[in-house]
Amino acid sequence: MAIEDDVLVIGGGLAGIAAAVGAHEQGARVRLVSHKQSTMRQASGLIDLLGYTPNGDGPVVDPFEAIEELPEGHPYERAGLDAVRAAMDMFDDATGEMYAGSHTDKNALVPTHGGAIKPTARYPDSAAPGIASAHGDTLFVGFDSMIEFDAPVAADHLAATGVPYETDGATIEFPGNLRDDAKVTRFAHLLDRDDEVAVDGTTMPVRTALAERVKEHIDGHDRVGFPAVLGDDNAAEVRAELADKLGASVFEVPMGPPSLPGLRLEDRLYEYLHEIGVRVSTGNPIVDVEQANGEIDRVVGDHTGREVPYKAQQYILATGGLVGKGIDSDREGVYEPVFDCHVPHPADRYDWFEDGAFDDHEFARFGVPVDTELRPLDADNVPEFENLRAAGSVLGGYDFPSEKSGSGVSLATGYAAGELAGDRV
Amino acid sequence: MSDSQQPSDFEPVDVFAETDGMDLRPGSDDCYKCSTCDTNCPVAEVDDDFPGPKFQGPEQWRLKRKDDYDIDDSITDCSNCLRCDTSCPSEVPLSQMHNTARSQYVDNQMSKLSVEYIRNRILSNYRTSAYLASLFPRTATFVMNFGPVRWVMEKGLGIPSERDFPEFATTTFRQWWKQRGGAQVQNPDKRVAYFHGCYSNYNTPEVAKALVHVYEELGYEIMVPEQKCSGTPMFANGMLSDARRHAETNVENLTAAIEDGADIIASCTSCSLALRQEYPELFDIDGIEDVSNHTYDALEYLRIYEDLEAELEGAEVDFPDLAYHAPCHSRNQGLDGQALELIENIDGVMAEDVGDSCSGISGTYGWKTEHYDVSMEIGEEMFEHMEHAEGDVGMTECPTCAMQMEHGTGYEIKHPLEVLEAALVSEE
Numbered sequence: 001m002a003i004e005d006d007v008l009v010i011g012g013g014l015a016g017i018a019a020a021v022g023a024h025e026q027g028a029r030v031r032l033v034s035h036k037q038s039t040m041r042q043a044s045g046l047i048d049l050l051g052y053t054p055n056g057d058g059p060v061v062d063p064f065e066a067i068e069e070l071p072e073g074h075p076y077e078r079a080g081l082d083a084v085r086a087a088m089d090m091f092d093d094a095t096g097e098m099y100a101g102s103h104t105d106k107n108a109l110v111p112t113h114g115g116a117i118k119p120t121a122r123y124p125d126s127a128a129p130g131i132a133s134a135h136g137d138t139l140f141v142g143f144d145s146m147i148e149f150d151a152p153v154a155a156d157h158l159a160a161t162g163v164p165y166e167t168d169g170a171t172i173e174f175p176g177n178l179r180d181d182a183k184v185t186r187f188a189h190l191l192d193r194d195d196e197v198a199v200d201g202t203t204m205p206v207r208t209a210l211a212e213r214v215k216e217h218i219d220g221h222d223r224v225g226f227p228a229v230l231g232d233d234n235a236a237e238v239r240a241e242l243a244d245k246l247g248a249s250v251f252e253v254p255m256g257p258p259s260l261p262g263l264r265l266e267d268r269l270y271e272y273l274h275e276i277g278v279r280v281s282t283g284n285p286i287v288d289v290e291q292a293n294g295e296i297d298r299v300v301g302d303h304t305g306r307e308v309p310y311k312a313q314q315y316i317l318a319t320g321g322l323v324g325k326g327i328d329s330d331r332e333g334v335y336e337p338v339f340d341c342h343v344p345h346p347a348d349r350y351d352w353f354e355d356g357a358f359d360d361h362e363f364a365r366f367g368v369p370v371d372t373e374l375r376p377l378d379a380d381n382v383p384e385f386e387n388l389r390a391a392g393s394v395l396g397g398y399d400f401p402s403e404k405s406g407s408g409v410s411l412a413t414g415y416a417a418g419e420l421a422g423d424r425v
Numbered sequence: 426m427s428d429s430q431q432p433s434d435f436e437p438v439d440v441f442a443e444t445d446g447m448d449l450r451p452g453s454d455d456c457y458k459c460s461t462c463d464t465n466c467p468v469a470e471v472d473d474d475f476p477g478p479k480f481q482g483p484e485q486w487r488l489k490r491k492d493d494y495d496i497d498d499s500i501t502d503c504s505n506c507l508r509c510d511t512s513c514p515s516e517v518p519l520s521q522m523h524n525t526a527r528s529q530y531v532d533n534q535m536s537k538l539s540v541e542y543i544r545n546r547i548l549s550n551y552r553t554s555a556y557l558a559s560l561f562p563r564t565a566t567f568v569m570n571f572g573p574v575r576w577v578m579e580k581g582l583g584i585p586s587e588r589d590f591p592e593f594a595t596t597t598f599r600q601w602w603k604q605r606g607g608a609q610v611q612n613p614d615k616r617v618a619y620f621h622g623c624y625s626n627y628n629t630p631e632v633a634k635a636l637v638h639v640y641e642e643l644g645y646e647i648m649v650p651e652q653k654c655s656g657t658p659m660f661a662n663g664m665l666s667d668a669r670r671h672a673e674t675n676v677e678n679l680t681a682a683i684e685d686g687a688d689i690i691a692s693c694t695s696c697s698l699a700l701r702q703e704y705p706e707l708f709d710i711d712g713i714e715d716v717s718n719h720t721y722d723a724l725e726y727l728r729i730y731e732d733l734e735a736e737l738e739g740a741e742v743d744f745p746d747l748a749y750h751a752p753c754h755s756r757n758q759g760l761d762g763q764a765l766e767l768i769e770n771i772d773g774v775m776a777e778d779v780g781d782s783c784s785g786i787s788g789t790y791g792w793k794t795e796h797y798d799v800s801m802e803i804g805e806e807m808f809e810h811m812e813h814a815e816g817d818v819g820m821t822e823c824p825t826c827a828m829q830m831e832h833g834t835g836y837e838i839k840h841p842l843e844v845l846e847a848a849l850v851s852e853e
């Protein structure tokens with residue numbers, strides 16, 4: 001007996017989740033299998049659609065307009081603009097109050113931890129009061145042990161863009177004598193529960209203690225930005241209490257990995273899958289495929305050394321790129337390990353990279369090519385399997401770090417692939 | 426981003442013979458410092474003294490390769506929940522790293538005369554205590570929970586008096602099995618060997634009996650080989666030499682069963698994890714790979730080899746609503762979703778997931794005075810979710826999670842096999 005469903009989604013990142021929702025909405029019985037946790041936990045939690053064009057122009061003001069100009073073969077072009085819009089609607093439904101930005105087609109500019117201002121389409125509500133286009137004197141507060149966020153530098157960067165308001169930065173010690181490498185989850189847990197912490201020979205609730213330390217620097221600022229560690233389950237409550245105590249609005253600055261906004265988003269989206277009734281199995285990889293008549297008959301999961309078959313009518317490959325292990329490489333070449341789909345790449349390894357770290361690297365675009373039904377294509381441009389679609393960063397033809405299109409491409413191609421697959425069962 | 430080494434590519438290595446000899450370097454080089462493990466660690470979230478799995482695993486491994494490096498004391502604060510191991514996207518063998526570091530710490534840095542060592546040895550050899558208790562189960566249950574005795578345990582051994590010792594069954598599973606004359610179904614084509622573990626033998630034979638009833642109903646011949654402790658509590662306490670002795674017996678008897686055509690099933694998810702993953706990671710015993718490759722969780726096995734959905738069609742039970750907690754060790758084997766999926770098919774019982782937090786007890790961890798508070802703080806989230814859930818009865822596959830669930834909420838705790846028994850097996 002195989003574990004049997006209508007649509008099987010392989011990979012549990014943004015692309016896989018969007019695919020599962022898309023297929024489910026077409027009435028299919030859907031299972032999502034994922035080996036490990038996805039790159040969402042490392043990503044900032046911002047949902048970038050398109051920040052810069054493939055030629056490097058930007059920041060892009062209206063990503064939807066710019067998407068229409070993309071060259072053939074780009075994942076957005078393959079999925080189509082309608083799919084992009086539908087996927088964003090789905091995302092807005094699934095996240096509800098948690099995310100902002102749906103009121104406009106235009107990109108928002110969100111200050112991030114390195115001091116950079118990022119063009120993005122959706123941002124966590126915790127970051128909303130901080131967006132650069134909203135006016136108000138801004139104080140960034142960093143913690144001395146958390147060197148990834150240098151508040152004065154962030155303030156200078158923002159000022160350098162010419163914003164018409166004051167920006168300042170202060171670095172304080174987080175109350176409670178935490179260890180220097182305390183995890184983001186430690187900060188969040190303390191704030192979530194408002195635990196008592198030791199300060200100056202006495203103890204007090206951590207939110208109160210934190211507000212006390214920030215007050216010394218508040219000096220009339222309208223809003224205060226903290227690194228994104230302000231609670232997990234009770235994040236909104238933490239921000240509200242701090243805002244109340246400080247008499248200013250409070251926002252979070254998205255951070256590098258590991259990222260609490262990414263964790264919160266992952267939690268929310270899995271909760272959503274659960275609510276709508278998608279079955280989820282995590283912890284074991286899909287390692288092999290059995291085919292019949294040009295179609296995938298079953299795939300094989302590796303349950304700690306034992307091969308376990310999973311069967312469906314339609315399959316979606318959403319195993320991620322080089323980071324997610326959906327694309328792998330060795331001395332011989334670049335390949336897609338589950339279905340061995342064709343991955344075009346120069347034969348000579350030395351052509352994969354350019355000399356400078358920030359040059360236009362070929363390898364950033366490595367991935368499987370697809371037709372407009374998102375079916376992976378072999379070297380002769382024929383679909384590898386009738387019933388396989390691919391989505392997310394396993395796809396080739398785009399460079400998400402430089403375009404700032406990572407989450408958007410995953411959502412759009414995932415949702416589109418899911419709808420197409422769900423429609424076929 | 427590497428040509429990652431699959432765990433299966435690792436040579437099985439004998440830690441006990443020469444702990445320092447194991448080369449985990451490829452594993453530690455695979456770490457690209459994404460910190461996913463750290464954000465999954467329940468101890469780092471509540472304990473300011475704990476440096477977290479990234480340090481405990483790959484970073485400490487690198488340090489260890491230099492001479493005269495002492496294992497950091499904090500290794501004893503790791504609960505061995507393996508959530509870090511489960512989450513790492515780069516296949517860094519964190520569990521193997523923790524287990525070997527812990528054993529090295531216990532061997533070289535812990536006084537064998539310390540109360541802590543003696544207590545840990547007693548806790549990890551639960552099977553021995555349980556065996557003795559099973560000779561006089563009622564007295565044992567009483568004495569172990571008797572105020573003055575508990576006071577001595579707390580003061581003398583560091584076993585927190587807040588905890589209730591589990592009740593000992595008046596008839597162990599093995600006694601019951603023998604009394605009923607062993608297997609009631611003979612079937613050379615469908616044969617399983619049941620690794621019941623200590624807990625369902627001495628404390629919850631109803632779980633083991635449920636397994637027997639369900640499997641026999643589905644036509645399986647069940648073997649119950651002689652067995653010792655799976656080793657889980659010993660790994661968690663760095664007692665690898667004890668674990669190895671038990672493993673030798675288990676591997677010998679289980680390979681014999683495999684030769685008789687059986688697959689191995691376990692009802693405790695920590696036992697199946699030990700046989701599948703920790704055994705080949707830690708010991709080099711003849712047949713150990715075979716045992717690992719033939720072991721399944723009991724529900725998982727039925728899901729693969731039976732059409733349970735068809736079997737359960739029309740099944741109706743009268744069962745209380747359940748608040749389900751997926752044990753970390755089931756998560757590690759990718760089994761965290763299966764119990765709820767199954768129960769969805771049964772009319773008359775509702776099961777609700779109480780979230781993906783850790784229960785906090787992690788086997789013997791929460792049984793130590795110095796970890797009791799951390800253990801309860803980790804468990805807090807689960808207790809709250811249990812109280813919010815509709816059901817007033819808990820459900821989980823792990824015996825120690827069950828203890829923690831009961832301890833934190835006062836609920837009675839069931840095993841998914843008991844629900845399956847109610848649905849599939851008609852009462853005689």
Ligand SMILES: Cc1cc2nc3c(=O)[nH]c(=O)nc-3n(C[C@H](O)[C@H](O)[C@H](O)COP(=O)(O)OP(=O)(O)OC[C@H]3O[C@@H](n4cnc5c(N)ncnc54)[C@H](O)[C@@H]3O)c2cc1C
Nearest residue numbers: 011013014015035036039043048286320324392393406407
């Ligand atoms: C450090 C970092 C920062 C980022 N920051 C941003 C940002 O600020 N804004 C933005 O928009 N995007 C960002 N991204 C991009 C974005 O988060 C994701 O890369 C993108 O959404 C890709 O998602 P995915 O679902 O295609 O793949 P992944 O997230 O990589 O997920 C792939 C999943 O497939 C599973 N898998 C792999 N192989 C198998 C198998 N054989 N069987 C079963 N499961 C398997 C993996 O375990 C994983 O869960 C960032 C990415 C990274 C790595």
Ligand code: SF4
Nearest residue numbers: 456457459460462513
């Ligand atoms: S999750 Fe794995 S790769 Fe990431 S920091 Fe931890 S050990 Fe390293």
Ligand code: SF4
Nearest residue numbers: 466503504506507509
């Ligand atoms: S095993 Fe559990 S407690 Fe130990 S480091 Fe890993 S996640 Fe933390």
